[in-house]
Amino acid sequence: MSLDMSLEIEGEIPDWEALDNAIRSVGVINYEIDRDYVFQGAFKKSDGYFWLSKRSEAQRKTVIAEGNHGCSFCVYNAIVFRINNFYYDDFVEDMNSFLKKLTSLSSMQFVLSFQYEDVYAVRNKRGFEFFWDQPR
Structure with missing residues (x-):
């Protein structure tokens, strides 16, 4: 069984420069x-693989994560992160570092959830919260 985290990001065209730098x-x-919005790779430390998931026109709507996030923005893209369970703690550190850096580079909102269920991090108009140990 694989564990996937979904990062729903705001807007039709996300802040690719901030995502790249973060x-x-x-x-x-x-x-x-690249220019065709390929965004994929793996974290070096945790080997957590990630890729871009574009939503079809029918799927474009507000955040679909079910947890308590209080966000309402249009989502055209999500980034999916597949956790390597052997490096789970390293993955949590990588995600926290990535999201903190992304927050410092862009005002783009996002919601990180476990398979669109429990929410683990939020960046909204009030700021950034990372609550991995107590998902909402």
Whole structure:
């Protein structure tokens, strides 16, 4: 069984420069980003793989994560992170570092959830919260 985290990001065209800089700051391998919005690779430390998931026109709506996040913004893209269970604690550190850096580089809102259920982090108009140990 794989564990996937979904990062629903705000807007039709996300802040690709901020995403690129934030992910590179954590350390990545097999990383690709291009003009066609390919965004994939793996965290170097935790081997947590990630890729971009574009939503179809029918799926474009507000945040679909079910947890308590209080966010309402249009989501065209999500980034899916597959956890390597052997490096679980390292993955949590990588995610926290990535999201903190992303928050410092962009005002783009996001919701991080476990398979669109429990919410583990939020960036909204009030700021950034990372609550991995007590998901909402």
